[in-house]
Amino acid sequence: MLDGMTTPRDPVGPGLAALAGLLADETRAGFLLTLLDGRASTAGELARQAGVAPSTASEHLGKLVAGGLLAEERQGRHRYVRLADAGVAQLVEDLAAQVAPGAAERPRTLREAAAGSAMARGRTCYDHLAGRLGIALTDALTGRGLLRQDTGFALTDAGLRWFEAAGIPLDRTGRRPLARACLDWTERRPHLAGTAGAALCRHALDAGWCVRIGSDRAVKVTPDGERAFAELLGIEATALR
Amino acid sequence: MLDGMTTPRDPVGPGLAALAGLLADETRAGFLLTLLDGRASTAGELARQAGVAPSTASEHLGKLVAGGLLAEERQGRHRYVRLADAGVAQLVEDLAAQVAPGAAERPRTLREAAAGSAMARGRTCYDHLAGRLGIALTDALTGRGLLRQDTGFALTDAGLRWFEAAGIPLDRTGRRPLARACLDWTERRPHLAGTAGAALCRHALDAGWCVRIGSDRAVKVTPDGERAFAELLGIEATALR
DNA sequence: CGGACACTTCGGCGCTCACCGAACGATGGC
DNA sequence: GCCATCGTTCGGTGAGCGCCGAAGTGTCCG
Numbered sequence: 001m002l003d004g005m006t007t008p009r010d011p012v013g014p015g016l017a018a019l020a021g022l023l024a025d026e027t028r029a030g031f032l033l034t035l036l037d038g039r040a041s042t043a044g045e046l047a048r049q050a051g052v053a054p055s056t057a058s059e060h061l062g063k064l065v066a067g068g069l070l071a072e073e074r075q076g077r078h079r080y081v082r083l084a085d086a087g088v089a090q091l092v093e094d095l096a097a098q099v100a101p102g103a104a105e106r107p108r109t110l111r112e113a114a115a116g117s118a119m120a121r122g123r124t125c126y127d128h129l130a131g132r133l134g135i136a137l138t139d140a141l142t143g144r145g146l147l148r149q150d151t152g153f154a155l156t157d158a159g160l161r162w163f164e165a166a167g168i169p170l171d172r173t174g175r176r177p178l179a180r181a182c183l184d185w186t187e188r189r190p191h192l193a194g195t196a197g198a199a200l201c202r203h204a205l206d207a208g209w210c211v212r213i214g215s216d217r218a219v220k221v222t223p224d225g226e227r228a229f230a231e232l233l234g235i236e237a238t239a240l241r
Numbered sequence: 242m243l244d245g246m247t248t249p250r251d252p253v254g255p256g257l258a259a260l261a262g263l264l265a266d267e268t269r270a271g272f273l274l275t276l277l278d279g280r281a282s283t284a285g286e287l288a289r290q291a292g293v294a295p296s297t298a299s300e301h302l303g304k305l306v307a308g309g310l311l312a313e314e315r316q317g318r319h320r321y322v323r324l325a326d327a328g329v330a331q332l333v334e335d336l337a338a339q340v341a342p343g344a345a346e347r348p349r350t351l352r353e354a355a356a357g358s359a360m361a362r363g364r365t366c367y368d369h370l371a372g373r374l375g376i377a378l379t380d381a382l383t384g385r386g387l388l389r390q391d392t393g394f395a396l397t398d399a400g401l402r403w404f405e406a407a408g409i410p411l412d413r414t415g416r417r418p419l420a421r422a423c424l425d426w427t428e429r430r431p432h433l434a435g436t437a438g439a440a441l442c443r444h445a446l447d448a449g450w451c452v453r454i455g456s457d458r459a460v461k462v463t464p465d466g467e468r469a470f471a472e473l474l475g476i477e478a479t480a481l482r
Numbered sequence: 483c484g485g486a487c488a489c490t491t492c493g494g495c496g497c498t499c500a501c502c503g504a505a506c507g508a509t510g511g512c
Numbered sequence: 513g514c515c516a517t518c519g520t521t522c523g524g525t526g527a528g529c530g531c532c533g534a535a536g537t538g539t540c541c542g
Contacts (some may be wrong), residue, residue, distance in 0.1 A: 012272045012426070014341040016333075020264035025530075029258040044488060056531055058490055077488045077539045091339055092257075098332055099256040152395025152420030152435070159393065163396065172391075181418070183272075194393070222247035266500075285518060297501055299520055318518045454507040 007084060022067045023095065026050055028060050032083070032092050034070065037217040038126045040073065040082040086176060089126035090193075093182055099161075100185040106168040113123065116217040120186045121241070127195030129204065130184050133221065133240060137200070138191040140233040147192065163196065165230055168203045172197055264306045264336065268293055269301050273310065273324070273333050278458040279322040280365045281314065281391040327417060330367035331434075334423060360458040361427045361453065362482070366458075368439030370445065371425050374462065377481060378441070379432040381474035388433065394422040394436060404437065407473055409444045411437055 005178035019034035020238065023029055030050045035041060056162070058134050061081055064070040070086050071082045122133030129137060141147040155163075155178060162168050172178060172195070180194035204210045209225030221229070221240045231236040265271055271291045276282060288298035302322055305311040310329050314321045324330050363374030370378060382388035386398035396404075396419060406409050413419060415436065423434035433441065445451045450466030453459070462470070464479045470476040 012337050013274055014267050016274070017265055017267040017270040019336060020261045021339045023261035024258055024265040026255050026258040029261065030254045033254055033257070034492095044489080049437060053532055054489065055491080055533080076399065079489065087339060091335060092331060094335055095257050095260060096253050098328060099260045100253060114541090131389050148393075148395050150419070151397070151401065152389075152393065152418060154389050154393025154395035156392070173487090177393060177422070178391070182423075212525080212531080268500080281519080284520095293500090294502055296503080296521080300500080303520090320519065334525065 011054065017053070019067065022064060022069060023092075025060070027056070028064060031057075031060060033079075035070070035083050036089060036092060036126055037124045038083060038089065040080040044061075056218045065237055067238060083126065084196075086126060090180075091180070091235075093125060093185075094111075097183040097185045098215065100141055100188075104108070118213055118220070119216070122135070122219045122221065123194070123217040124212075125182060125184075125191075125208055128182065128191070128193045128201045129219070130182065131186060133210070133219070134191035135187050136235055136239045137182060137229070139233050140229075141192065141217070144233065147179065149190070153190065155179045159196075160233075166203075168199050170199055202241065207240060247316040262304060263310060264333075266301070269305060269370065272298075272301065272305065273329075274337070276311070276322065276324050277333060277338070277367055278365050279324060279330065279331060281426065284320045284322070286298050287322075324367065327367060327439075331385065331421075331423070334366060334426075335400060338424040338426045341429075345409070359454055359461070361464065363460045364458040365442060365453075366423060366425075366432075366434070368452070369432075369434045369442045370460070371423070371432055374428060374451070374460070374481060375432035376425060377476055378474065381470075381476045382433065388420065390422075390431070393428070394420055394431065396420045400437075403439070403473075407444075409440050411440055415478055 005156075022216070023032065027050050030183050034049060043057055043061055044054055045060070047054045050057065052060075059071065061079070065072050065081065068084055070078070070081045071084045073082075081093075096204060120131055121127065122131040124130065125134070141159065142149050143157075144162075146155050146156055146162045148156050160170070170178060174195065177194045179192060179196050181190035182193035182197070183189070184191050190213065201223065204225065205212075205219075207228070208222055208225070209228050210219045210221055213220055226237040226240065229240070232239065259379050264273070268291050275290060284302055285295055287296045287302070287426055292297065293301075298401060300310065302313070302320070305315050306322065309325055312325045313320045314323075324333075333366055362374040363370065365371065366375070369375065379388065382400065382403075383390050385399075385403075387397055387403045389395050389397050393405055401411070411419060413436070416433045420433060420437050421435035422431035423438070424430070425432050432438075445454075445466065447461075448465070448469070449463055450469050451460045451462055467478040467481065470481070471478065
């Protein structure tokens with residue numbers, strides 16, 4: 001750099017580079033992907049999963065928290081961290097979606113293939129459902145005229161009534177959009193995110209329509225869930241497998 | 242890193258970090274922000290604006306092109322580069338929006354304040370209109386029932402008819418959504434992006450409703466444009482200043 | 483109160499990478 | 513054909529950063 005005599009720079013440039021720098025490390029990126037389900041982890045847990053020393057993980061977490069990407073909560077001798085908000089989750093999702101298309105990402109080992117298959121079937125994406133499950137729900141909503149995708153991405157009035165009838169309350173007070181498209185990185189198609197997507201996911205888990213598999217982001221549909229999805233949205237059970 | 246014995250990693254992690262690494266350099270971030278208007282620049286021009294040696298800029302451009310963020314077009318001894326596609330533009334926009342809220346970004350010099358003011362009034366954001374102008378158009382469309390924002394973000398049937406009546410054709414064949422919300426980093430509010438936003442911006446420039454100011458992303462509304470916006474959307478001229 | 487545990491701080495190592503200047507094609511104008 | 517211009521390639525340099533292990537701090541439990 002020469003001096004200050006250059007053309008007036010965008011003030012947002014350095015900030016953008018600093019933010020991207022937080023995501024530019026493989027270990028930190030792994031932390032964020034691990035936390036993408038919206039749940040909290042401890043520092044040691046993240047260190048083990050990433051294969052780095054606890055001291056290294058501690059430094060990374062410090063940077064991510066300072067950068068506003070993670071929120072922390074100290075409980076005794078534990079340090080719990082989670083994504084700061086839905087905006088951060090969306091950002092990580094967008095980046096992941098941008099990178100996925102190039103490499104079709106074929107799995108290398110059988111274990112990874114099995115894990116990837118479960119994830120492809122159904123998983124949570126921060127606070128909403130993704131994978132083939134998420135796509136199936138989104139398609140069903142769209143096919144029944146409850147969600148409009150041809151001119152953007154929004155619930156219809158019939159969609160609002162459907163949520164009410166299903167007993168899934170929608171909080172419309174916040175600034176967060178009711179419906180938003182989230183690009184699925186395994187299906188390469190948009191699925192329902194936003195307040196409505198979060199409410200649907202929460203209700204599906206609360207009502208036992210879906211359960212989490214292990215400690216991963218993967219979820220699977222229960223028999224109860226198959227009945228509910230068939231009854232409420234006309235989804236055939238075969239579409240969920 | 243120890244070896245391959247660690248917990249099966251997300252295959253997308255390294256790719257995400259690599260992509261973020263491209264954005265993590267201040268000079269490269271500046272390039273992308275400069276190109277955010279969708280137009281092409283030469284390598285030397287970018288080098289001068291960023292205040293780095295031509296050789297340095299050349300290396301950066303090589304990385305950005307290899308990473309799929311920029312598309313290049315060689316013409317004689319010139320190397321023109323531009324953003325690869327709308328997805329890249331959206332990504333940069335999202336990152337910029339994420340970073341802006343933290344720092345209110347008060348300008349430092351009078352020149353910057355003037356330039357920032359013009360940008361805040363109206364500008365292009367890749368291929369659609371942003372700034373107060375973009376917000377005013379989006380609000381007017383919403384207020385007239387042409388765009389629905391309360392349950393997501395989508396044009397209404399009346400909106401489709403409005404575009405047709407205004408003589409602005411909408412290409413609905415591509416995979417790109419017709420309407421999408423793009424968060425404005427000066428106004429902190431969503432404005433119309435996607436195919437419809439691009440068509441509206443293009444038409445506004447073609448019809449002389451707006452003209453570009455200098456070589457920047459900034460645009461201003463012409464008297465013709467004030468009349469057109471008043472007639473078609475009921476926007477008062479004072480809202481555009 | 484002492485030991486196990488979770489995390490943090492610190493010093494140091496090694497690698498990566500942005501940067502420059504100089505030399506080298508390649509193109510286009512005179 | 514000659515020269516200016518644009519871009520690229522190449523060595524070299526310096527700063528930054530991710531990583532570790534060792535030592536230190538705070539917390540919980542027996």
